[in-house]
Amino acid sequence: MTTALSIARDVNAGERSASSVLAASLAIVAARNEELNVFLHVDYEGATAMAAAVDERVAQGLNAGPLAGVPIAIKDNMCQTGIPTTCSSRILDGWRPPYNATVIDRLIAAGAVPVGKTNLDEFAMGSSTETSAFGPTRNPLDPTRVPGGSSGGSAAAVAAGMTPLSLGSDTGGSIRQPAALCGVVGMKPTYGLVSRYGLIAFASSLDQIGPFAATVTDSALLLEVIAGHDPRDTTSLPEPSPVLVAHVNDGVAGKRIGLVRELVEGADEDVVNAVNSAAEALRAAGATIVELSIPELRLGLSAYYLIAPAEASSNLARYDGVRFGLRVNGDDVTAMMEATRTAGFGAEVKRRIMLGTYALSAGYFDAYYGQALKVRTLMIDAFRRAYDHVDLLLGATTPSVAFAFGAKSHDPMAMYLSDVFTIPTNLAGEAAISVPFATGEAGLPIGVQILGPGRSEAQLFAAARVLEIADGRP
Amino acid sequence: MAELTRSEVAHVAKLARLTLSDEELDLFTVQLGKILIHAQDMSALDLSELLPTAHPFGLVNVLRADEVRPSLDRDVVLAEAPDAHEGRFAVPRILGEAP
Numbered sequence: 001m002t003t004a005l006s007i008a009r010d011v012n013a014g015e016r017s018a019s020s021v022l023a024a025s026l027a028i029v030a031a032r033n034e035e036l037n038v039f040l041h042v043d044y045e046g047a048t049a050m051a052a053a054v055d056e057r058v059a060q061g062l063n064a065g066p067l068a069g070v071p072i073a074i075k076d077n078m079c080q081t082g083i084p085t086t087c088s089s090r091i092l093d094g095w096r097p098p099y100n101a102t103v104i105d106r107l108i109a110a111g112a113v114p115v116g117k118t119n120l121d122e123f124a125m126g127s128s129t130e131t132s133a134f135g136p137t138r139n140p141l142d143p144t145r146v147p148g149g150s151s152g153g154s155a156a157a158v159a160a161g162m163t164p165l166s167l168g169s170d171t172g173g174s175i176r177q178p179a180a181l182c183g184v185v186g187m188k189p190t191y192g193l194v195s196r197y198g199l200i201a202f203a204s205s206l207d208q209i210g211p212f213a214a215t216v217t218d219s220a221l222l223l224e225v226i227a228g229h230d231p232r233d234t235t236s237l238p239e240p241s242p243v244l245v246a247h248v249n250d251g252v253a254g255k256r257i258g259l260v261r262e263l264v265e266g267a268d269e270d271v272v273n274a275v276n277s278a279a280e281a282l283r284a285a286g287a288t289i290v291e292l293s294i295p296e297l298r299l300g301l302s303a304y305y306l307i308a309p310a311e312a313s314s315n316l317a318r319y320d321g322v323r324f325g326l327r328v329n330g331d332d333v334t335a336m337m338e339a340t341r342t343a344g345f346g347a348e349v350k351r352r353i354m355l356g357t358y359a360l361s362a363g364y365f366d367a368y369y370g371q372a373l374k375v376r377t378l379m380i381d382a383f384r385r386a387y388d389h390v391d392l393l394l395g396a397t398t399p400s401v402a403f404a405f406g407a408k409s410h411d412p413m414a415m416y417l418s419d420v421f422t423i424p425t426n427l428a429g430e431a432a433i434s435v436p437f438a439t440g441e442a443g444l445p446i447g448v449q450i451l452g453p454g455r456s457e458a459q460l461f462a463a464a465r466v467l468e469i470a471d472g473r474p
Numbered sequence: 475m476a477e478l479t480r481s482e483v484a485h486v487a488k489l490a491r492l493t494l495s496d497e498e499l500d501l502f503t504v505q506l507g508k509i510l511i512h513a514q515d516m517s518a519l520d521l522s523e524l525l526p527t528a529h530p531f532g533l534v535n536v537l538r539a540d541e542v543r544p545s546l547d548r549d550v551v552l553a554e555a556p557d558a559h560e561g562r563f564a565v566p567r568i569l570g571e572a573p
Contacts, residue, residue, distance in 0.1 A: 098546050098551055302512055313490065322555070323551075323554075324556075327557065333567070351505060358478075358510075372516060378524060412505050428530060430530075
């Protein structure tokens with residue numbers, strides 16, 4: 001597949017038109033979307049106009065931006081003016097946002113062409129897209145298996161070659177886990193690096209937008225475009241977008257990388273073997289590999305499944321049938337709200353709202369939510385101690401390759417365990433990347449995860465690039 | 475910690491403004507109970523010396539200059555509402571008057 005980097009270069013040089021790039025992208029969407037259910041909405045009209053605008057700028061001799069003419073898919077929990085935004089939920093049925101998320105504005109300013117909105121687990125709550133109200137997305141590499149989630153549609157869009165780039169959001173692994181299962185690069189940036197303005201909130205202290213791409217360099221390119229301070233997000237880091245693409249080939253010579261026992265334990269043998277081979281490849285490139293144990297990471301799942309539902313129960317209180325989306329009538333306003341929420345939310349969303357409401361309720365607050373917040377402190381301290389000794393950490397992204405539909409959907413706890421290696425990064429507000437490395441069961445891709453402290457994105461891309469080259473993708 | 479009961483689940487559903495069927499109540503009691511049992515690996519720890527972290531970098535107030543700026547157009551926003559009346563969101567009767 002053509003990379004975003006080469007598309008933007010060719011479009012700016014007048015060697016290809018943005019309109020022809022878009023047509024090629026839409027042809028693949030047309031050929032495969034019915035089978036895979038990647039896009040919930042394709043914005044033919046808007047994308048055509050944006051591609052024409054890019055071509056017009058090039059015709060006038062202007063630089064059309066670092067993503068000139070690059071088609072991009074957007075997870076359907078980010079607002080784009082005038083086209084439906086559903087969060088894959090019935091409760092937002094028919095709603096069209098009156099404003100753009102900051103990331104959408106930045107993409108358009110950079111010349112990118114958003115082609116449409118991709119499927120996700122309802123309100124990003126899930127690890128397989130099976131909780132979407134609009135049916136699951138199928139894994140392009142094996143349509144009998146899940147693409148992972150919650151950003152499964154965005155991962156599948158890149159894996160199927162529909163678009164070279166896509167955006168996802170990662171609250172407990174929702175970019176890295178589907179990236180691993182679909183064989184693409186997925187990055188969860190440092191909390192606050194990318195504006196959350198216009199990202200529909202799930203768990204506000206954990207949510208972060210990040211890039212999907214087929215290559216490490218494209219991933220860095222996309223993050224450069226969307227990162228940087230935004231006055232409309234009070235949690236936005238107060239600094240400009242970091243320089244990333246220029247450091248992609250910096251390598252890992254002289255770096256100390258910790259191979260973390262807790263980030264591979266319980267994983268399938270093929271996954272463990274891939275992580276060990278990745279450690280060898282990093283060592284061969286000049287890094288020092290240090291085996292270490294961070295037992296606190298084992299507590300991440302428990303803390304996450306109280307903190308994220310607690311925040312979600314508060315954030316999702318706004319879906320009350322008053323200001324947007326679905327309304328189911330009732331005798332009085334309370335009955336209307338209850339009828340609307342009961343009809344509009346699916347089972348997993350209800351389960352998490354219930355869990356969060358319980359954890360925040362009188363008599364249980366200290367025992368559950370309060371204790372989880374202290375575990376969060378414990379985890380942040382544990383990461384900090386690890387980074388006193390090493391630059392980066394290494395482990396698996398997921399315990400297994402892509403699983404079959406229905407394999408975990410009847411048992412919430414089994415599904416939650418597929419995020420066990422990705423959750424600690426969100427709790428700590430730090431950064432991590434999943435990069436395809438080797439293959440496992442049935443020839444399916446395996447994702448290796450590299451973790452770093454806050455603002456370590458340039459180092460993470462450089463290490464991921466070493467693995468990409470070692471895995472035969474120069 | 476005591477086991478989650480069906481009546482607690484029903485109470486929480488009321489707080490969360492959700493109506494659950496009898497089958498859902500049974501299912502959620504079992505499923506939420508399993509998740510809370512998993513969380514007991516935390517309750518065994520003595521973390522009394524630690525401060526809670528609600529946010530990775532701590533939240534600070536962010537203020538902007540007190541200047542009038544354009545906001546979303548009222549009609550555009552109300553056009554997306556389930557019901558609107560004279561420039562406002564409309565909801566069913568709140569006060570218990572006779573019809």
